[in-house]
Amino acid sequence: MGMQKEQSRPLSERLADLSRRAKAAEDAAVAARAETKQKVAQRIDQARTSVEQLKERIQLDASSATEETKEQWKELQGRIAKRVDKIKEDFSIRKEEFAADRAVVRADLLEDEAAAAIDDATSSVEYARYAVLNAVSARLDANPSAR
Numbered sequence: 001m002g003m004q005k006e007q008s009r010p011l012s013e014r015l016a017d018l019s020r021r022a023k024a025a026e027d028a029a030v031a032a033r034a035e036t037k038q039k040v041a042q043r044i045d046q047a048r049t050s051v052e053q054l055k056e057r058i059q060l061d062a063s064s065a066t067e068e069t070k071e072q073w074k075e076l077q078g079r080i081a082k083r084v085d086k087i088k089e090d091f092s093i094r095k096e097e098f099a100a101d102r103a104v105v106r107a108d109l110l111e112d113e114a115a116a117a118i119d120d121a122t123s124s125v126e127y128a129r130y131a132v133l134n135a136v137s138a139r140l141d142a143n144p145s146a147r
Contacts, residue, residue, distance in 0.1 A: 008064060011132050017127065021050075041094075048087050055080045 006011045028047070060078055062073035098106060 008061065011135060015128070018128065022121075044094075048091070051080070051084060051087060055084055064098075110119065 003103075029045050032043055055077075056075060058073075062070070062077055065073045
């Protein structure tokens with residue numbers, strides 16, 4: 001088990017990746033407001049691909065999880081799988097034509113979903129901060145000479 005842990009990506013690298021992804025999401029949202037529907041559709045497809053790749057990475061990380069953390073990884077995999085299903089559902093709906101009034105209702109609904117997703121991500125980032133600091137503290141306890 002010790003060897004597997006050392007081969008996984010360091011927490012600092014994972015946090016840097018998280019920061020880059022958050023900035024890329026912000027940049028994409030800002031740019032999309034000034035783009036054509038076709039260009040935004042391309043961005044949506046890129047985002048979908050990114051979520052699917054993340055799902056694969058999480059499955060890989062979960063496969064090397066300790067027995068004590070397997071349940072947490074399983075829960076995370078379930079959430080990601082639901083998101084992938086939602087993206088597929090949205091993809092089929094996106095092809096439909098909506099009357100203007102229904103389009104407004106749909107836009108309002110999707111903006112609410114986006115706000116909830118951002119709040120969920122913010123909560124995850126704060127929990128990640130706690131978890132990383134907790135891990136650092138435990139590592140200090142394990143290596144008193146490292147202080």
